[in-house]
Ligand SMILES: O=c1[nH]cnc2c1ncn2[C@@H]1O[C@H](COP(=O)(O)OP(=O)(O)O)[C@@H](O)[C@H]1O
């Protein structure tokens with residue numbers, strides 16, 4: 001018998017296995033190519049960096065700041081940062097009234113330093129600004145022509161530098177307050193309005209900004225956005241439109257209430273009640289002794305009104321480190337007897353209710369930092385700050401001097417007065433209660449940049465803060481490419497999986513493998 005013939009086709013060789021392999025290979029190659037393309041395309045381009053220089057001509061000294069930012073991101077918020085600060089040796093420019101040319105020469109070393117920091121080919125395109133604050137405001141009040149001569153001396157020096165000189169002027173107290181407020185909010189990223197909060201504005205605090213407290217040697221500034229309160233005096237009211245949002249800002253600068261002039265005000269007041277020129281001063285350490293010419297005390301317009309024929313020419317000051325008495329003596333320089341508004345700080349100056357968080361910088365920070373009151377994460381409570389200052393004031397001067405041999409004697413001897421003055425100003429002057437005190441953060445730097453008015457000044461003068469929010473795409477280019485690649489891969493994978501499930505090659509079917 002014939003054996004039954006095996007009919008039909010030969011069992012299929014597993015050809016889909018080959019196709020699968022090819023498909024897999026193509027898939028892997030395409031995926032690698034996509035990722036490689038995305039990475040190469042998004043590699044950061046060589047940076048095009050721009051620079052700007054601002055000189056802060058303060059009453060006690062001048063600082064030169066160099067800032068840099070990526071040219072293509074000029075209008076973003078938070079991109080400009082400080083790369084250098086150079087402290088000019090000697091006094092502030094207002095201290096050169098006897099020899100104005102020296103004021104210009106004093107800047108030379110720091111200008112050289114800036115030349116090293118900025119690449120030579122960019123010197124010509126780098127703007128340089130000088131802003132003078134309360135020391136020069138006082139000198140202008142005292143002798144306008146001398147102040148002008150000092151300003152033209154620094155102007156000539158800056159014009160002769162290789163940088164693009166943009167002006168040297170005395171800025172107003174209002175500007176100083178406003179630019180300090182802009183600086184800290186820019187650096188803290190408070191003008192940034194990206195993310196979901198844009199669509200849920202009720203979740204943001206009313207202004208989303210921090211107030212600014214700046215303490216200098218000759219003036220002090222307070223600036224913040226009050227909560228829906230009308231700003232009752234025009235000279236304290238500023239309006240800004242930044243990144244598409246409007247801000248009604250309260251600001252006041254108290255000339256003569258920087259810590260150096262405040263000390264003069266206090267001493268000039270104390271002098272009225274001495275007969276022989278010796279003064280027992282509760283704001284200096286026990287055992288501290290200082291001799292001053294009374295005429296020096298009255299050279300400033302802050303104290304000039306009190307000048308009188310005193311029967312002595314020298315003041316012999318002796319410390320006794322009594323914090324409570326010191327606070328009482330300081331209190332006398334704040335006049336709280338009249339207020340033509342619904343509420344005032346002191347000297348009849350309008351102050352709306354304090355609102356939100358505050359960043360306190362410059363001498364507020366130097367003093368608190370020296371007293372070790374800035375190191376903790378959360379603010380140190382007011383009662384602990386008070387007891388720290390009290391304890392420090394009561395320490396004998398020779399003990400303090402021995403503990404801090406490297407700190408300038410001028411600073412060291414005045415930290416007791418300065419600590420007490422800061423507490424008087426914030427607590428009694430502005431009305432920071434123990435509860436509100438917790439909203440103050442003492443700031444030296446934010447990131448790499450010093451907190452102060454200079455950055456805000458430059459941002460404003462270079463038009464780097466747009467009034468309206470620049471139109472932006474929802475995603476950055478890199479995120480867009482990344483997401484596109486990811487979605488393409490998911491789509492391809494789903495397609496392959498679909499093909500695989502619905503046209504399962506026979507060789508992979510059960511029993512054929
Ligand atoms: O390291 C420090 N310790 C204590 N005080 C300092 C230190 N550095 C600067 N200061 C003080 O900070 C203040 C800065 O004032 P600035 O010179 O800016 O005057 P202004 O802003 O009133 O024009 C001055 O009183 C100066 O003595």
Ligand SMILES: [Ca+2]
Nearest residue numbers: 058133216362
């Ligand atoms: Ca200052």
